[in-house]
Amino acid sequence: MIDAPIARVWEVLRDFNSHGAWHPAVGESQIEAGEAADRVGCVRSFFLKDGNHIREQLLALSDRDYSFTYCILEATLPMRRYVATVQLKRVTDGERTFWHWESTFEVPRDREREFADLVGRGVYEAGFEGLRAYLRRGPTGVRAAPALPPGEPLAGQAVVATAFGGPEVLEVRPVQAPAPGPGQVRIRQTAVGVNFIDVYIRRGEYRMIEPPAAIGMEAAGVVLDVGPGVAHLLPGDRVAYACPPPGAYATVRTLAADPVVVLPEDVAEETAAALMLKGLTAEYLLHRTHRVRAGDWVLVHAAAGGVGLLLCQWARALGARVIGTVSSEEKARVARAHGCEFPIVARGYRFAEEVRRVTDGQGVEVIYDGLGREAAAENLESLAIGGHWVAFGQASGAHERFPDLAAKSATLSRPVLFHFTAGRARLKEMAERMFGALRSGTIRVEIRHRYALVAAAEAHRDLEARRTIGPIVLLA
Amino acid sequence: MVKVYTSCVIEAPAERVWARIRDFNALAQWTPFVADSRIEGGLPSDKVGCVRNFRLKDGGVIREQLLALSDYDYQCTYSILESPMGVENYVATLKLTPVTEGNRTFAEWWAEFDCAPGRERELARRIGEEVFQAAFDSLKALVR
Numbered sequence: 142m143i144d145a146p147i148a149r150v151w152e153v154l155r156d157f158n159s160h161g162a163w164h165p166a167v168g169e170s171q172i173e174a175g176e177a178a179d180r181v182g183c184v185r186s187f188f189l190k191d192g193n194h195i196r197e198q199l200l201a202l203s204d205r206d207y208s209f210t211y212c213i214l215e216a217t218l219p220m221r222r223y224v225a226t227v228q229l230k231r232v233t234d235g236e237r238t239f240w241h242w243e244s245t246f247e248v249p250r251d252r253e254r255e256f257a258d259l260v261g262r263g264v265y266e267a268g269f270e271g272l273r274a275y276l277r278r279g280p281t282g283v284r285a286a287p288a289l290p291p292g293e294p295l296a297g298q299a300v301v302a303t304a305f306g307g308p309e310v311l312e313v314r315p316v317q318a319p320a321p322g323p324g325q326v327r328i329r330q331t332a333v334g335v336n337f338i339d340v341y342i343r344r345g346e347y348r349m350i351e352p353p354a355a356i357g358m359e360a361a362g363v364v365l366d367v368g369p370g371v372a373h374l375l376p377g378d379r380v381a382y383a384c385p386p387p388g389a390y391a392t393v394r395t396l397a398a399d400p401v402v403v404l405p406e407d408v409a410e411e412t413a414a415a416l417m418l419k420g421l422t423a424e425y426l427l428h429r430t431h432r433v434r435a436g437d438w439v440l441v442h443a444a445a446g447g448v449g450l451l452l453c454q455w456a457r458a459l460g461a462r463v464i465g466t467v468s469s470e471e472k473a474r475v476a477r478a479h480g481c482e483f484p485i486v487a488r489g490y491r492f493a494e495e496v497r498r499v500t501d502g503q504g505v506e507v508i509y510d511g512l513g514r515e516a517a518a519e520n521l522e523s524l525a526i527g528g529h530w531v532a533f534g535q536a537s538g539a540h541e542r543f544p545d546l547a548a549k550s551a552t553l554s555r556p557v558l559f560h561f562t563a564g565r566a567r568l569k570e571m572a573e574r575m576f577g578a579l580r581s582g583t584i585r586v587e588i589r590h591r592y593a594l595v596a597a598a599e600a601h602r603d604l605e606a607r608r609t610i611g612p613i614v615l616l617a
Numbered sequence: 618m619v620k621v622y623t624s625c626v627i628e629a630p631a632e633r634v635w636a637r638i639r640d641f642n643a644l645a646q647w648t649p650f651v652a653d654s655r656i657e658g659g660l661p662s663d664k665v666g667c668v669r670n671f672r673l674k675d676g677g678v679i680r681e682q683l684l685a686l687s688d689y690d691y692q693c694t695y696s697i698l699e700s701p702m703g704v705e706n707y708v709a710t711l712k713l714t715p716v717t718e719g720n721r722t723f724a725e726w727w728a729e730f731d732c733a734p735g736r737e738r739e740l741a742r743r744i745g746e747e748v749f750q751a752a753f754d755s756l757k758a759l760v761r
Contacts (some may be wrong), residue, residue, distance in 0.1 A: 142718065142719075142721070230723070231622070231624060232625060233622065233623050233745070234625035234750060234753065235625075266717075266718060566719075
């Protein structure tokens, strides 16, 4: 299914030589003998990026039926009698196009599966993704690809933790982003999100780096180039990601392409950098780990924090009643303005009494707990019978042991974002729902704190001193 | 000859959608506009040639004959024998195609018919939107 009118898709596909521009597996291609690329009988001669060479002949083409048929004349692959038909159909319900691509062919008997997979996925499905990416280039279909010498590393800057410790261990150092290998993408980054996990990693509490190493889990920017096998991205695409390994505090970066998503046109890179990690977290917390329903009582800790503000807004839009804990009156005002009906200014992790008062002694159906150890007993006390305690973070230290859940017939979840974002299909779903919520105004991203990338240490100081409200973005 | 074509994407596997619609006597169970339906002469409702006789919620009665049914192609074709719509030589086909990418269904419904001059646009719109698309919308909600 292609999100474009049939005429637009056909305009590209009817050109028998266009696959070099949109198919990620196709390298150089040309029509033999200087014939027109829509003339029945013409032959295209092309190289796949894996080095194989193929000659294919156009057997039929119908502008009325939006369809064409072609066969392989010659190939360095053991395929015989390959005949394929492409057929487009209009989806009248929404301006989309149904693309049917079907073929029959012969290969050595024991290799049928291998080739069915190669053609079905490696050629057809990769082609669908490739054409989608191509059409996103805009009406001209011209790639805004920055010219890069192939295979060359690119120099940039990164913020590196030179040792485990305080913000002072962060230093700006020159780095090289290597040319992307198979499955990789190289991004010129324009905005980087700052999260508490960066602080844990810098301090050595989460052992995810060995100093000296760059830190940072999320960023947005523009694709410079992609390695072999990457179908969903093209040079010039505006993209964002939130994923391990750390290393996002950088002006250029080469990383695995799978966790990288293309940004909708209406989402600024700065917004994406501020939103990816926290927004995807809110998405799985509210829609996957626990499905929040209208009328539920929800307790959100650090309600004026990056994830907290998103949880308050989104849970409220789902019809839940939101109680939040914050550390100051000012943060209480911010949380209230974002859908938190009952902000509690909690000192020393004391909030259960207030939660029980607000809920008439019932407690809450679900707790979104990023506080960790210090708040454990109060959390259990705040929970309704049969409630769900979702411990997704540990600002006050890791849980050594959880209190007796039987006291509330409680369910405990200890979810990790990167498990949910690990599959491309699910990640795409999560990102679409998140950007949808942003577009509809269900969640708002208000960036009050911007720093230059080289001032990352300053950003960490402010974050750790709790001087910030909402997301922090470093601009490269 | 007037032609109408309507298509949509349904977020469910084709076999599940087909299970809902292959019964020629099941219109009342999946469209929003049919009140009740019976097969004339006690024939099985998947026998080619059988006639469904159904009443619309607005009171109109329609008789349609099953011309072809393929479980292999997820496709059925039928004609109108009698209706209050004022159409002649009406033949329609409903077809599902599995979408391999995402295990969804591409559903198509098209018809060709003759009618009194001047009524072509109105009838094409009514059949395309108020019949085919409306039935698709209700089907989408049912198989979700």
